Amino acid sequence: MATKKDALLISGTLLTLFLVAWHLFTLRQDFDPKGFTEDQLMTMEFNGDIVRTSDGGYVWNPEKEKVKGVPGPLSVLEKARTELEEAFVIKGTNDHGIAYLVLYTVTRFGAGFLAASVVAIMLGVLLGLNKVLFQAVNPYIQILKPISPLAWMPLLLYTVKDPKWTAVLVVFMAALWPTLATTAFGVNSLRKDYLHVAAILQLSWFKRLFKVILPGAAPTIVNGLRISFGSALVAVVPAEMLLGELGVGYLSWIEWNNLDIAGVIFAILVVGVVGVVLDSGFNKLAGLVTYQE
Amino acid sequence: MAFLEIDHVTKYFPSPSGSGQVCIFKDATIKIEKGEFVTTIGHSGCGKSTLLNIIAGLETMTEGGIILNGKEVTGPGLDRMVVFQNFSLMPWMTVFENIRLAVRAAYPDWDREKIAAHVHKYISLVGLKGAEDKRPTALSGGMKQRVGLARAFSIEPKVLLLDEPFAQIDALTRGVIQEELVQMWNATRNTVFMVTHDVDEAILLSDRIMLMTNGPSARIAEIVDVTIPRPRSRDTIIEHPHYYKIRNHIIHFLVRHASHGETDAGSGAEQAGGAAPLVVKF
Numbered sequence: 001m002a003t004k005k006d007a008l009l010i011s012g013t014l015l016t017l018f019l020v021a022w023h024l025f026t027l028r029q030d031f032d033p034k035g036f037t038e039d040q041l042m043t044m045e046f047n048g049d050i051v052r053t054s055d056g057g058y059v060w061n062p063e064k065e066k067v068k069g070v071p072g073p074l075s076v077l078e079k080a081r082t083e084l085e086e087a088f089v090i091k092g093t094n095d096h097g098i099a100y101l102v103l104y105t106v107t108r109f110g111a112g113f114l115a116a117s118v119v120a121i122m123l124g125v126l127l128g129l130n131k132v133l134f135q136a137v138n139p140y141i142q143i144l145k146p147i148s149p150l151a152w153m154p155l156l157l158y159t160v161k162d163p164k165w166t167a168v169l170v171v172f173m174a175a176l177w178p179t180l181a182t183t184a185f186g187v188n189s190l191r192k193d194y195l196h197v198a199a200i201l202q203l204s205w206f207k208r209l210f211k212v213i214l215p216g217a218a219p220t221i222v223n224g225l226r227i228s229f230g231s232a233l234v235a236v237v238p239a240e241m242l243l244g245e246l247g248v249g250y251l252s253w254i255e256w257n258n259l260d261i262a263g264v265i266f267a268i269l270v271v272g273v274v275g276v277v278l279d280s281g282f283n284k285l286a287g288l289v290t291y292q293e
Numbered sequence: 294m295a296f297l298e299i300d301h302v303t304k305y306f307p308s309p310s311g312s313g314q315v316c317i318f319k320d321a322t323i324k325i326e327k328g329e330f331v332t333t334i335g336h337s338g339c340g341k342s343t344l345l346n347i348i349a350g351l352e353t354m355t356e357g358g359i360i361l362n363g364k365e366v367t368g369p370g371l372d373r374m375v376v377f378q379n380f381s382l383m384p385w386m387t388v389f390e391n392i393r394l395a396v397r398a399a400y401p402d403w404d405r406e407k408i409a410a411h412v413h414k415y416i417s418l419v420g421l422k423g424a425e426d427k428r429p430t431a432l433s434g435g436m437k438q439r440v441g442l443a444r445a446f447s448i449e450p451k452v453l454l455l456d457e458p459f460a461q462i463d464a465l466t467r468g469v470i471q472e473e474l475v476q477m478w479n480a481t482r483n484t485v486f487m488v489t490h491d492v493d494e495a496i497l498l499s500d501r502i503m504l505m506t507n508g509p510s511a512r513i514a515e516i517v518d519v520t521i522p523r524p525r526s527r528d529t530i531i532e533h534p535h536y537y538k539i540r541n542h543i544i545h546f547l548v549r550h551a552s553h554g555e556t557d558a559g560s561g562a563e564q565a566g567g568a569a570p571l572v573v574k575f
């Protein structure tokens with residue numbers, strides 16, 4: 001218990017240190033007109049570097065400040081506050097609230113990952129049970145596995161002609177291979193004893209699959225799913241960016257196009273939070289099907 | 294006709310070098326009566342576990358045949374249940390679920406309650422009451438094999454195949470479980486085919502003991518009739534005058550003669566390959 005408390009304390013301290021350092025490094029002094037001639041000040045105002053305030057002084061132009069250097073934690077916080085306030089607001093075709101963007105990304109990710117998992121587990125079991133088939137197909141899996149899922153995108157876009165489905169398919173491609181390879185391995189290396197027991201008990205094909213083979217290979221399959229999960233999560237962000245599909249990945253790109261760096265940092269943080277939430281959900285599910293030998 | 298006939302069963306494996314085949318054992322022949330307890334003893338590599346797996350239908354034989362109750366054995370089936378050396382319990386199932394899997398398979402038309410009652414009966418028979426919901430990981434080796442025995446007895450097979458069932462259990466527990474096996478066997482009088490390394494275990498449990506020569510090309514050299522009357526128990530059997538005679542005979546065979554294939558008793562005449570094993574009575 002004490003160690004957990006210590007770890008929490010250290011985490012908190014590290015975060016505070018990081019935020020303070022970030023704040024200090026990105027801090028800019030207020031504009032000081034001393035040392036500038038009247039002409040220079042006019043040029044700067046004309047260029048939009050500074051603006052005149054109501055009381056006759058000059059300050060840095062807040063609009064231009066947004067893209068100058070890296071924004072500090074306070075401006076990111078301010079950005080987050082406004083985004084979260086408008087989380088459920090749809091302002092235009094490409095300007096949906098952050099809640100919608102998260103929903104789109106999670107749906108896209110979920111559809112691609114689930115479809116890939118079902119296909120990969122079914123094919124994996126088939127290959128795992130048939131050594132000849134496995135040896136015949138394995139070279140192709142080995143070639144296809146290392147291809148970045150994004151490399152498929154032009155071909156997929158050309159084939160399905162719809163960016164919405166292309167994004168799902170990119171996630172699908174990212175999630176397919178690790179699960180396929182590990183499922184085939186897990187089923188293939190299932191202890192022969194379990195199959196012997198199933199054979200003696202004359203279990204039907206269906207029972208053999210669901211009572212013995214799948215639960216027996218479950219820990220290995222879950223490991224494959226975990227790798228697939230990570231690679232699908234990595235693929236969904238650039239897929240959205242390249243295809244212009246609304247989502248948290250696209251948010252980061254939109255904010256970059258807006259030259260709103262605070263917005264980019266906010267989008268990165270949202271991607272992180274979505275990933276953590278999905279991952280913990282996955283781990284809960286994984287815990288249900290694994291066993292100790 | 295005997296209940297279980299093992300008729301000139303021969304097994305070849307592809308040789309490790311890849312060319313040709315290695316004969317594991319040759320012309321294994323024995324007729325086992327219903328309710329008989331027959332044990333095979335031999336050094337590692339003589340193929341006794343392979344023979345057991347062939348009877349179970351888990352491995353194929355190269356030549357010969359096995360006839361159980363008038364029908365030829367062609368594959369695994371519920372009439373021949375194996376108790377495995379490494380227990381072979383499903384680690385993702387509880388004790389109850391492991392046995393239920395077998396009972397459900399053996400009695401597909403029973404309803405839930407009947408199956409559960411049957412499972413509980415066998416769990417309490419092996420003294421595992423209270424451990425129903427534990428997974429195999431949480432059990433000791435002895436308890437795991439009790440589950441294995443309960444699973445095997447619960448489907449009431451025609452033949453029980455015991456593959457070195459107590460080899461992985463510590464010596465003290467082994468004795469206790471052997472006695473439990475004797476009691477369960479007394480109640481059911483199943484036909485049993487056992488494979489073991491343990492001479493004392495073989496004498497305690499068996500009606501007949503098959504002695505195999507060393508592999509490759511192993512064969513059944515002798516069949517020892519254990520005439521010590523039943524019921525037997527570990528502490529009284531050693532006082533029987535025949536106990537040490539049988540024990541010494543088997544150990545002599547294993548130490549001196551298993552590698553040559555000669556027999557200890559009788560005239561000492563050389564046996565030609567494929568000749569019937571010598572029957573030794575005590």
